[in-house]
Amino acid sequence: MNLYALMFYATAVLIIASTVLAVTRRQAVHSVVFLVVSFLGSAMLFYLLGSPFLAALQVIIYAGAVMVLFLFVIMMLKAEQGEEKGFAKRFWAPGVLAGFLFFAAACVAVFSDPSGTVPLKLNAVTPKEFGRFIFERYWLAVELISLLLFLGLVAGIHLGRDKGRGEEDPE
Amino acid sequence: MIVPYGHVLVLAGIIFCLGLTCVVARRNLIMVLIGVEIMLNGAAVAFMGSGLLWQRLEGQAFVLFILGIAATEVSVGLALILHAYRRSGSVDPDTYSVLKG
Numbered sequence: 001m002n003l004y005a006l007m008f009y010a011t012a013v014l015i016i017a018s019t020v021l022a023v024t025r026r027q028a029v030h031s032v033v034f035l036v037v038s039f040l041g042s043a044m045l046f047y048l049l050g051s052p053f054l055a056a057l058q059v060i061i062y063a064g065a066v067m068v069l070f071l072f073v074i075m076m077l078k079a080e081q082g083e084e085k086g087f088a089k090r091f092w093a094p095g096v097l098a099g100f101l102f103f104a105a106a107c108v109a110v111f112s113d114p115s116g117t118v119p120l121k122l123n124a125v126t127p128k129e130f131g132r133f134i135f136e137r138y139w140l141a142v143e144l145i146s147l148l149l150f151l152g153l154v155a156g157i158h159l160g161r162d163k164g165r166g167e168e169d170p171e
Numbered sequence: 172m173i174v175p176y177g178h179v180l181v182l183a184g185i186i187f188c189l190g191l192t193c194v195v196a197r198r199n200l201i202m203v204l205i206g207v208e209i210m211l212n213g214a215a216v217a218f219m220g221s222g223l224l225w226q227r228l229e230g231q232a233f234v235l236f237i238l239g240i241a242a243t244e245v246s247v248g249l250a251l252i253l254h255a256y257r258r259s260g261s262v263d264p265d266t267y268s269v270l271k272g
Contacts, residue, residue, distance in 0.1 A: 005173050008173055008174045009174070012178075019209060020189060022209075023192060028202060038209070039212065049179075050223055054235065057235070058238070061238055062208075066241070066245050069245060073249045077256055103185075107181060115176055119173065119174065119175050120179070121226065125231065130231060134232055137232075141236060149243055151243070152247050156247060158250075159250035159251060
């Protein structure tokens with residue numbers, strides 16, 4: 001086991017542990033903070049898997065912008081009583097059983113395939129190569145993504161307007 | 172050189188399943204949206220590993236698109252949650268029962 005493999009497994013343990021903590025917290029703010037750790041871990045994983053550019057984007061967009069947006073909305077909602085009704089108890093056992101069966105079947109499928117045990121080769125891609133590739137082959141998809149982001153902006157502004165509330169119940 | 176491809180896929184699967192658990196088991200719309208984010212992150216990890224296995228750049232290109240889609244989805248989703256909260260005063264999806272017959 002070389003250094004890269006060691007770093008991969010350490011990062012994987014970090015990601016899984018922080019994601020489990022994020023999923024099980026009662027307070028949404030705590031879970032967002034654990035999720036930032038998880039996304040920083042996957043940024044490190046992207047770096048390890050050969051893309052420093054996507055690692056930087058993961059830190060900036062996911063761990064930075066998206067999580068701050070979550071924190072803002074949690075603060076605006078002010079509905080944190082911590083009395084969230086859990087999942088009904090009688091569904092836990094079948095759910096966990098089905099999850100483990102699915103996981104076992106997926107592991108068998110992955111490792112019985114010959115490509116599942118091929119060790120990955122290290123390969124780092126510079127942002128320049130990546131940008132050339134994206135804008136030569138996938139320029140249409142990039143334009144569509146930018147259109148989608150614009151639509152997200154419009155939808156956010158439209159839904160976020162306080163229209164109609166003043167007429168129904170003025171506070 | 173580094174780890175087998177299967178280990179990356181298993182890691183991606185575990186992340187995805189954790190997100191799915193969060194979506195199904197939590198009764199808070201914010202946590203449901205966080206679960207969707209975790210699932211998208213798991214898919215991105217799988218794409219990264221596949222791109223490295225076949226030594227192609229398509230995997231990384233799709234990770235970039237997943238990032239864009241996740242950002243849009245979060246902004247629209249949070250706007251919808253705020254809208255629903257203003258209407259009903261709750262973020263528990265079980266209380267949205269206006270259409271119930």
